Amino acid sequence: MSSTKTPNQATLSIWGGETEHELYERSTQVPVVHSVSFGYKDIDTWHAVALEKEQGHIYSRNTNPTVRAFEDKVKELEGAAAATSFSCGMAAISNTFGTFLRPGDRIVSIKDSYGGTNKLFTEFLPPMGIDVTLCNTTEHEEIEAEVAKGCKMLYLETPTNPTVKIVDIERLSKAAKAVGAMVVVDNTFATPINTNPLSLGADIVIHSASKFLGGHADALGGVACGSEELVKKLYHYREINGATLAPMDAYSLLRGMKTLSLRVERQNQSAMTIAKWLQDHPMVDHVNYPGLETHVHHDIASKQMRGFGGMLSFSVKGGLDAIKRFLPQLQYAHMAANLGCVETVVGPPVVTSHVECTAEERAAAGIPEGLVRYSTGIEDVEDLIADLEQALASLN
Ligand SMILES: *Cc1c(COP(=O)(O)O)cnc(C)c1O
Numbered sequence: 001m002s003s004t005k006t007p008n009q010a011t012l013s014i015w016g017g018e019t020e021h022e023l024y025e026r027s028t029q030v031p032v033v034h035s036v037s038f039g040y041k042d043i044d045t046w047h048a049v050a051l052e053k054e055q056g057h058i059y060s061r062n063t064n065p066t067v068r069a070f071e072d073k074v075k076e077l078e079g080a081a082a083a084t085s086f087s088c089g090m091a092a093i094s095n096t097f098g099t100f101l102r103p104g105d106r107i108v109s110i111k112d113s114y115g116g117t118n119k120l121f122t123e124f125l126p127p128m129g130i131d132v133t134l135c136n137t138t139e140h141e142e143i144e145a146e147v148a149k150g151c152k153m154l155y156l157e158t159p160t161n162p163t164v165k166i167v168d169i170e171r172l173s174k175a176a177k178a179v180g181a182m183v184v185v186d187n188t189f190a191t192p193i194n195t196n197p198l199s200l201g202a203d204i205v206i207h208s209a210s211k212f213l214g215g216h217a218d219a220l221g222g223v224a225c226g227s228e229e230l231v232k233k234l235y236h237y238r239e240i241n242g243a244t245l246a247p248m249d250a251y252s253l254l255r256g257m258k259t260l261s262l263r264v265e266r267q268n269q270s271a272m273t274i275a276k277w278l279q280d281h282p283m284v285d286h287v288n289y290p291g292l293e294t295h296v297h298h299d300i301a302s303k304q305m306r307g308f309g310g311m312l313s314f315s316v317k318g319g320l321d322a323i324k325r326f327l328p329q330l331q332y333a334h335m336a337a338n339l340g341c342v343e344t345v346v347g348p349p350v351v352t353s354h355v356e357c358t359a360e361e362r363a364a365a366g367i368p369e370g371l372v373r374y375s376t377g378i379e380d381v382e383d384l385i386a387d388l389e390q391a392l393a394s395l396n
Contacts, residue, residue, distance in 0.1 A: 009077060009192065009193050009260075009261045010261040010262070012073070012076045012077050012261075013073075013077065013193075013257055013258055013259070013260040013261040013262075014258050016072065016073040016074075016075075016076035016077055016257075017030075017068075017069045017070065017071070017072030017073030017074075017075070017076060017254070018030060018069060018072075018073070030065075030066055030069045030251065030254055031065070031066065032066050032247050032248055032250075032251040033060075033064055033065045033066050033247055034247055034248070035060065035064075036059065036060050037058070037059050037060070038056065038057040038058055038059070046058075060244070060247065061239060061242060061244045062239045064247050064250070066247040066250045066251050066254070067085055067244075067245050067247060067250040069250070069254055070085060070209075070221070070223070070245065070250040070251075070253050070254050070257075071083040071084060071085050071223065073254060073257055074192070074207065074209070074213065074223045074225060074257075075225055077192035077193075077257075077260070078187075078192050078196055078197075078198060078205050078225040079196050079198060079199060080198055080205070080225035080226055080227075080231075081226070081227050081228050081231070082225065082226065082227065082228045082230075082231035082232070083223055083224065083225040083226075083231060084223070084224055084231050084234050084235040084238060085209075085221060085222065085223045085244075085245040085250065086221070086222035086223065086224070086238060086243045086244075086245060087220065087221070087222065087243045087244060087245055087246070088208065088210060088220040088221060088222050088243075089114075089116075089186075089188060089206070089207065089208025089209065089210060089211075089220075089221075089222040090116045090117075090208075090222070091222050091238075091243035092206045092207070092208070092222030092223060092224050093114075093116070093117055093120065093186065093206060093222070094120060094124075094243075095224075095234060095237055095238050095241060095243055096184055096204060096206060096224055096234060097120060097125065097130075098237055098241065099233050099234050099236075099237040100152065100153060100182065100233070101125070101128075101130050101152060101153065102129075102130075103128060103129030103130065104129055104130075104131075105130055105131070105151075105152040105153070106130070106131040106132075106133065106150065106151040106152055107121075107125070107130060107131070107132050107133070107151060107152060107153045107154075107155055108133045108135065108143065108146045108147050108151045108153070108154050108155070108181075109121060109132070109133070109134055109135070109154070109155040109156070110134060110135055110136075110137040110143070110155075110156065110157065110160070110167065111134045111135065111136060111137055111365065112137040112157070112160035112161070112163065112165055112365070113134075113155070113157050113160070113186070114157060114161055114186065114188075114208075114353070115161075115353050115354065115355075115356065117155075117157070117186070118134075119356075121134060133146050133151075137160055137165045137167065138165050138166075138167070138296060138297060140167070140168060140171060140172065143167075143172055143175070144171075144172065144175040147172070147175045147176055147178075147179060147181060148175065148178070148179060150179050150181075151176075151179065151181045152181060152182070153181055153182050153183075153184060154172060154173075154175075154176040154181050154182070154183045154184070155184045155185075155186075156169060156172060156183065156184070156185045156186070156202075157185070157186040157188075157189070158185070158189070158190065158195075158304075159189045159190060159290055159301075159309060159311060160189070161189065161311075161353045161373070162288075162311075162313045162349045162352070162353050162354075162367065162371065162373040163288050163313055163366060163367065163371075164189070164288045164289060164290055164295075164309075164311055164312060164313060165296075165297065166290050166295070166297035166300045166301045166304075167297075167300070168297075168300045168303075168304070169183075169185055169195075169197050169200040169201065169202060169304055170200040170201055170303075170304065173200060173201025173202055174201065176201075177201065182203045182204065182230075183197075183201060183202045183203050183204070184202065184203065184204045184205075184206060185197035185202040185204070185205050185206070186206045186207075186208075187205045187206065187207055188206075188207050188208045188211050188212065188340070189211075189212075189309055189311050189340075190305060190309055191207075191212045191213070191260065191264050191309070191340075192207075192260075193260060193261050193264040193265070193306065193307065194264065194268065194305045194306050194307045194308070194309055195304055195305050195306070198225065198226065200304060203226055203227070203230060204224055204225070204226040204230060204234075205224070205225050205226065206222070206223070206224045207222065207223050207224075208221075208222055209221035209222055209223055209253050210222075210338075210340075211338070211339055211340030211341070212260070212263070212264060212267075212310070212339075212340035213253060213256065213257055213260060213340075214252060214253040214256040214257070214341075215256040215257070215259065215260065215263050215340065215341055215342055216252070216256050216341055216342060217338055217341040217342075217343070217345075218252055218256075219248075219249040219252035219253050219256070220249060221245050221249050221250065221253050222243075222245070263342065263378050264307065264309075264310065265307065266378045267309070267310030267376045267377070267378065268291075268307030268308060268309060268310065269307075269381070270310070270376045270377075270378075270379075270381040270384065271289060271291070271308065271309065271310045271311070271312050271374075271376040272289070272291045272308060273381050273385070274312065274374070274376060274381065274384060274385060274388070275287050275289035275291060275292055275312050275314075276292070277385050277388070278312075278314050278388070279292065279294075281392060283316055283317050283318075283322075283392045283395050283396075284314050284315070284316055284317070284392070285314075285315040285316065285317055285368070285370070286314065286315050286368075287312065287313075287314040288312060288313045288314065289308065289312040290305065290308045290309065291308030310340065310375060310376040310377075311339060311340075311373070311374070311375055311376070312374050312376070313349075313371055313372060313373045313374060314371070314372055314374065315368045315370045315371045315372070316370050316372065316392070316395065317370070317395075318370060318395060319368070319369045319370040320348070320350060320369040320370060322370055322395055323348050323369075323370055323372060325394060325395060326372075326391050326392060326394065326395055327346055327347075327348070327372065327391075329390065329391035329394045330344075330346060330387055330388070330391045331387050332344055332377070332379050332383060332384060332387045333345060333346045333374075333377075333387070334346070335347055337351065337352045338375070339373070339375035340375060341375070341377065342377050342378050343377045343379070344374070344375065344376055344377035344379060344384060345375040345377070346372055346373065346374050346375070347372075347373055348369075348370075348371060348372055348373070349362065349367050349371055349373060350362070350369065352373060353373065354367055
């Protein structure tokens, strides 16, 4: 962008990635280019594009105009030099590990990472000769001590799923830099509206675009942003391994992202109001939300987040039995394994993030059987509270 004022997130949600390229036949919207290949009339131009000496596209597994616009929008929102996309969030994560980790390398992370990521750590990386150390999520000193022993990568996620714990990206990035380790942050829960990990010292920021970025639960996608050098390596790994984002999904995500800033601002506000309301409810034991002063790391959240996000969780009295009665009473919430969309979505970790764990493992992870993960939608907050009120009343 050429304006002298640095545009803010609301402006970038709309214009990011959409001003650089000339659009088809003067359309104001990014066209969906379904073409698998791009044709040339002379070999020299084709060759120059193939060697990346000239701008253009060759084959849509590598690059595609619609997908490029999506990557550029996220790149601008994250304040990154470059971005590359993937078929889904897990592809972004597994391709990042595939690009940068080799047998004998060590990765340090936290116990509360996303379920799929945790499976990579426990099931798939160790047989490839990668040493994985998972630390207690909120123990910054423990994470620093493990990093100080030496590692190739520090992998973080904040806020975490489903107990919305917060880790200090700036502090831990310093520890990683001291031993020459790269820092990767999954920013799916915070969104670029609330946190920009690269500005706090991270090297790569990853999103499951299927959640808040797209916002409408109708397209899967993933993206990773960082320096030209690192993203080039990631792009090369993905173009050969083939976890490519489809043009139609890129279009749905681009369209969803135009309202990203509006949606997330509303979700920040509503989640805060709902968290405070739940805290005072007699049927509620505990509320996890980084915006509450009672949250253990409210201070870190206040420092690294512009808003506290749309995700919260709370436990109701009566455990899983109570949840089985309470959740179906909600009129304005999908019971589903998803989050970050315009509709409110609820689910207990027992069938969402921690479905593979035993009750004992969930207890050890600090997840009560009566916990509800609540992804605040953009409905009117008074309606959401009235809905919670009538559903909780059914427990008496
Ligand atoms: C959903 C999610 C992922 C995985 O993304 P997919 O698009 O479903 O592959 C990764 N990290 C977090 C935090 C998520 O919520």
